[in-house]
Amino acid sequence: MEEAMRRLVPYLIAVVLLSSIDITYEWLSPLPPGGESTTPTEWYGVAGLRNGLIMLANHEPPGPAAGLSIDIHMPELFPIPFYAGAGPESGGIVVTVWFIALALWAAHSLWRALPKRKS
Secondary structure: OHHHHHHHHHHHHHHHHHOOEEEEEEEEOOEOOOOOOOOOEOOEEEEEEEOOEEEEEEEOOOOOOOEEEEEEOOOOOOOOOEEEEEOOOEEEEEEEHHHHHHHHHHHHHHHHHHHHHHO
């Protein structure tokens, strides 16, 4: 158990670091005209790492698309491990870095314990 906890430390460090860094790319992705409208509706797509979330999402605008943005801030941990949703104003697929790290740590711990059980 102590060995598994020692292996957890690098994963926790990775979670804190990835929860402190934002690297996203945002682009304008207009929707084609529909109904009575003849002009496309402005809509933005976002992909990357933001606030401890790995995301591929979209949203209605305020302001122009930011393009590539990089920011460093205090760690933020999103409580829900993953989310997929859609709605009239936004939608996307989101996975938290802590959930990915927890799954990798569990797999790593099980993989390391497997040879010990066989012998």
